[in-house]
Amino acid sequence: MVLKSFIEVEPESHFPLDNLPYGIFKPDEPGSVPRPGVAIGNYVLDLSAIASACLFDGPLLKKTDCFNQPNLNSFVGLGRPAWKEARATLQKLLSATEPILRDNADLRQIALLPMDNVQMLLPVAIGDYTDFFSSMHHAKNCGTIFRGPENPINLNWFHLPIAYHARASSIVVSGTDIIRPRGQGHPTGNSAPYFGPSRKVDFELEMAAVVGPGNELGTTVDVNEASNHIFGLVLMNDWSARDIQAWEYVPLGPFLGKSFGTTISPWIVTLDALEPFSCEAPKQNPSPLTYLVEKTSRNYDISLEVLIKPSGQADSCVVTRSNFNHLYWTITQQLAHHTINGCNLRPGDLFGTGTISGPEPESYGCLLELTWNGQKPLSLGGTTRTFLEDGDEVTFFGYCQGNGYKVGFGRCSGKIVPSPQ
Ligand SMILES: O=C(O)/C=C/C(=O)CC(=O)CC(=O)O
Ligand SMILES: [Ca+2]
Numbered sequence: 001m002v003l004k005s006f007i008e009v010e011p012e013s014h015f016p017l018d019n020l021p022y023g024i025f026k027p028d029e030p031g032s033v034p035r036p037g038v039a040i041g042n043y044v045l046d047l048s049a050i051a052s053a054c055l056f057d058g059p060l061l062k063k064t065d066c067f068n069q070p071n072l073n074s075f076v077g078l079g080r081p082a083w084k085e086a087r088a089t090l091q092k093l094l095s096a097t098e099p100i101l102r103d104n105a106d107l108r109q110i111a112l113l114p115m116d117n118v119q120m121l122l123p124v125a126i127g128d129y130t131d132f133f134s135s136m137h138h139a140k141n142c143g144t145i146f147r148g149p150e151n152p153i154n155l156n157w158f159h160l161p162i163a164y165h166a167r168a169s170s171i172v173v174s175g176t177d178i179i180r181p182r183g184q185g186h187p188t189g190n191s192a193p194y195f196g197p198s199r200k201v202d203f204e205l206e207m208a209a210v211v212g213p214g215n216e217l218g219t220t221v222d223v224n225e226a227s228n229h230i231f232g233l234v235l236m237n238d239w240s241a242r243d244i245q246a247w248e249y250v251p252l253g254p255f256l257g258k259s260f261g262t263t264i265s266p267w268i269v270t271l272d273a274l275e276p277f278s279c280e281a282p283k284q285n286p287s288p289l290t291y292l293v294e295k296t297s298r299n300y301d302i303s304l305e306v307l308i309k310p311s312g313q314a315d316s317c318v319v320t321r322s323n324f325n326h327l328y329w330t331i332t333q334q335l336a337h338h339t340i341n342g343c344n345l346r347p348g349d350l351f352g353t354g355t356i357s358g359p360e361p362e363s364y365g366c367l368l369e370l371t372w373n374g375q376k377p378l379s380l381g382g383t384t385r386t387f388l389e390d391g392d393e394v395t396f397f398g399y400c401q402g403n404g405y406k407v408g409f410g411r412c413s414g415k416i417v418p419s420p421q
């Protein structure tokens, strides 16, 4: 259903009233401070202004100061009943038939800002970030490339959602330049390992879940309760230096080949907004252990695409199209598995899904797969690429297609800039 707002929203917009994603923004004015907002059409609704006007009048949010914060951690930590109350309040306030904001020009002036006049920041303070490996197609392709075609997917992969502890400090918001990392690559012959700017910088098409309420150390979250601990999703580019990764990852896994930068989109689309686009997750064979068996196993139908604007070129080229629904392990299984040993999660923690590759070559989620480790260059308009060059800009888009409207994530982009000399 398309909900109607008094603010005009184009059918192609990612931000109709059905969406209302949350972010942190700063108005382009000297001295302004970061604050929470929701996106509606081409505007940002300032939630600190709505709270100051006492318009969050439901029982759970009436007295909270969670909208006067420089991040969304305290809001996401409140849990689903508070999220539902906020969504109902905001959908009513922005609806075409509700006069409170529609007919109050002074309040509109303060609370509704054109998106072009604000700067988006990281939506949450991310304490911990974990990156999963949940697309079977990606696991198979990487295994074939790094370890050979005999046994591309390790036996454990089908029994648990594989992950590694990734680096939170280098997560940046869309629009931030990514500095080409320097590091070690494989020695050739008898020479010393290569050292210098990475020659194989790649993107990884991922999405990430933002944790809401956490759990106490020593306790676990039941897989059928796990969705109550997930506030929503963002787009994520897990930039990867394949030469550094291939040399360093044995035996402990990814390290400096991944930690030089990870980009996320600024707007968190809530699971409540995604609910109409939920779909059945792939059947799992073998059946997982009981603690990972869900009563209903849900994915979301989210179309994803990646564009590269090569350095010096005016136009971007689409390099792949994929879908969130290709994930084998669901985000709720990931969360339950993460806590099964008693590990505590905290509000604002981030879970990357892993690269989301589909079965066809046109749906592979990174250049490692798309160019088969550089063996098959991609043509991009007037040029070709194996891996990313300085000045290349990579942009992800993601959206759910409704009947005459979209629930989207906006963009997640970043440009590779040269290593320091
Ligand atoms: O198969 C491997 O050795 C690792 C491949 C990756 O780069 C995995 C990773 O970062 C997780 C993912 O994006 O799926
Ligand atoms: Ca990754």
Ligand SMILES: [Mg+2]
Pocket: 237, 238, 239, 240, 258, 259, 260, 261, 262
């Ligand atoms: Mg990364």
